[in-house]
Amino acid sequence: MSFLAAHGGAILFYLFAGLALAGAVGVVTWKSPMNGALSLLVTFLAVAALFLLRHAGFVGIVQIFVYGGGIMVLFLFVIMLVNLNRLEASERVWRQTPWALLLSLLFAGVVGVVARANWAGVSTSGSAERLRTFGGEVVGNPQALAGDLFRNYLLPFEIASLFLLVAMIGAVVLGRRE
Amino acid sequence: MSLANVWNVGTEHYLALSLLLFGIGLFGVINRRNLITILMSIELMLNAVNLNLVAFSYQRGDLLGQVFTVFTITVAAGEAAVGLGILLAMFRLRQTTRVDSAQELEG
Numbered sequence: 001m002s003f004l005a006a007h008g009g010a011i012l013f014y015l016f017a018g019l020a021l022a023g024a025v026g027v028v029t030w031k032s033p034m035n036g037a038l039s040l041l042v043t044f045l046a047v048a049a050l051f052l053l054r055h056a057g058f059v060g061i062v063q064i065f066v067y068g069g070g071i072m073v074l075f076l077f078v079i080m081l082v083n084l085n086r087l088e089a090s091e092r093v094w095r096q097t098p099w100a101l102l103l104s105l106l107f108a109g110v111v112g113v114v115a116r117a118n119w120a121g122v123s124t125s126g127s128a129e130r131l132r133t134f135g136g137e138v139v140g141n142p143q144a145l146a147g148d149l150f151r152n153y154l155l156p157f158e159i160a161s162l163f164l165l166v167a168m169i170g171a172v173v174l175g176r177r178e
Numbered sequence: 179m180s181l182a183n184v185w186n187v188g189t190e191h192y193l194a195l196s197l198l199l200f201g202i203g204l205f206g207v208i209n210r211r212n213l214i215t216i217l218m219s220i221e222l223m224l225n226a227v228n229l230n231l232v233a234f235s236y237q238r239g240d241l242l243g244q245v246f247t248v249f250t251i252t253v254a255a256g257e258a259a260v261g262l263g264i265l266l267a268m269f270r271l272r273q274t275t276r277v278d279s280a281q282e283l284e285g
Contacts, residue, residue: 047228053187
């Protein structure tokens with residue numbers, strides 16, 4: 001019991017990290033896009049849980065809403081619309097696969113080695129307190145995030161709304177029948 | 179890595195997980211020929227980046243990382259909408275979503 005109490009956070013991290021990796025491997029290996037989309041959902045939810053473990057409550061919930069809700073529904077809708085099951089199944093292994101494996105392993109290896117060499121041994125303990133403090137008093141994480149967002153990053157926020165408008169118009173124009 | 183580091187989950191654990199997720203997503207983008215799977219792999223890579231931002235936000239006690247993650251999620255939503263719109267247009271044109279069917283510019 002004391003083991004669980006002492007290492008509960010680490011156990012949860014490894015559980016959700018494993019789920020996220022399993023879902024990611026599923027996305028790139030399932031032949032059927034429908035199975036891939038459901039694997040992707042597992043990864044989205046596991047990553048949301050990992051956000052919560054890092055005291056990012058608001059971002060975790062937004063991850064579930066936007067990724068697990070919006071983007072996932074969009075993917076499933078399109079997969080059903082184009083009815084990929086009757087399309088030719090693209091074989092998993094083809095002449096580009098060894099190169100893809102080599103390139104991604106090379107990328108991960110180089111980034112990993114460089115990051116490991118430059119890792120200054122920064123303290124692993126974070127400060128959750130400041131993530132939910134705004135104006136000197138302790139409020140919730142969403143409240144602190146909103147205070148930061150609307151006071152210091154209001155212009156990027158407005159630009160993001162403009163971006164969404166452009167993306168919406170673009171999607172409508174692309175989806176229109178000629 | 180000592181045993182204490184295994185049970186004391188820190189930023190480097192998140193960085194390692196994020197690197198693996200990004201690598202898997204990169205592999206998917208290069209390897210798969212189905213445009214839907216390629217888009218899903220791009221979402222994987224964006225998720226890996228968000229994981230990094232949130233981990234560093236926690237380590238530094240700075241909300242900027244989480245603010246940036248909100249913007250990344252916004253961009254990812256727009257990217258998915260436009261990408262799937264392109265996919266539908268391509269499917270109407272060619273009756274397939276395989277990216278190697280588009281070779282007009284190959285010469």
